[in-house]
Amino acid sequence: MVVDSKTLKDNANTLLEKYSRAKKILQKADGKRNYKDIANLLDINEKTVSPVLSLAEDLGFAKKI
Numbered sequence: 001m002v003v004d005s006k007t008l009k010d011n012a013n014t015l016l017e018k019y020s021r022a023k024k025i026l027q028k029a030d031g032k033r034n035y036k037d038i039a040n041l042l043d044i045n046e047k048t049v050s051p052v053l054s055l056a057e058d059l060g061f062a063k064k065i
Contacts, residue, residue, distance in 0.1 A: 011059040019052045029053060029062055 015022045028038045035053055039046040056062040
């Protein structure tokens with residue numbers, strides 16, 4: 001899927017507006033860690049991490065492992 005820069009920027013803003021910790025969560029989402037591992041690493045509730053990763057996947061920023 002090819003995404004233009006405006007769409008990419010809009011998607012990033014959507015993610016960050018909805019979840020303030022999205023950037024930190026995505027930085028830890030390296031393809032080797034699941035949402036529980038990321039939650040533990042960042043000391044964030046799993047119920048926060050999971051929807052961030054799901055939205056990031058929907059917006060094209062992450063893939064489920």
